[in-house]
Amino acid sequence: MNYNKAKQEQLRKETAETNFRYNRFLLLRYLLAFFFFTNLYWALASFLSQGYLALIISSFLLVVGGFAVSEHVKLYGDRSNQVELKLHYNRLYHLFQLIVNTYLFLVSITGWGFTWMFPFLNDYFQVRLFIMGIVLVGSGLSWVCLRRIRAISQKKDKHYQYIKEYKRSIS
Template identity: 35%
Template sequence: MNRKKLSKKEKRIIDRKGKELSLKNMYFNRYLIVRYTVAFFFFINVYWLISLFLTKSFMVILPCILILFLVFVIFEHVKLYSHHTNKLPRTKLYFKIQLFLNIILIILSWTNLFIKIFPILKITQKTRLLVSVGLLIGIIISYLIIKKLNIIEKNKDKQFERIKKYEKAIRK
């Protein structure tokens, strides 16, 4: 194998590209918890869709709409890697919709629509309470993600401070 020695100029170019890649990854990782939460809600909604589909419930439209929104959110995150921005309007909209829907679902889970919304669950007080707690956790998570997105939009997150320090260090 023929190994060529790198010139100082080539080493500087490689070093600069490595630093640029690190910086790009740091900006992208500001949204790490948001991406994990998007994945969490995606799979929750897929499982809900499957249960509604298997029982032929007309409520199947709800998880379909949420999953469709999530596809647009995923595309927004994919685009984020190559074109950094601190505003993710589709992501924020999705979490607002999820939050609002969870509030509505908590209310509906205490009505006769419970069996149509959650057809694979037995109708008991315990089940309704458990579902309500799960939906409440979804509300809290959605609220916290919206809050995180607002903090990132204003560049008030701790990761942004680290990025700025890193940028300053590599520009010396």
């Protein structure tokens, strides 16, 4: 009977540590899902309004985002602390998203190409201001993700400290 109880306790500790490790990436996962659905809606609206340039750009972001999602799936249960290479597509995705957002911000400011990027919207100043706001928020979120990825890679994130404290407490 004690063997089963000890085995259950060991399993509980391993599961807790796995969840601690996986929660390091919680913000990255949620923001990746947010960007995925935002780009999906942009792609669908572009397709329905025959805006093929916007469709190509949003589809590219969806594909790279898919690779980033697959990295998160592989990270569950990974016990290594070396995650630099395991967040490669996440880093690339957020860099691409930041570049696209910068381009969309410039398009919104100048109005040049606005109907190509947003063929489903009217080119009014108020609409362009709204798009600028959305793009600025998206840029900020991508920047936050890039900083989080760097902190995780350098083991300077709070969750890594929690993992170390947890390991010390159960030893």
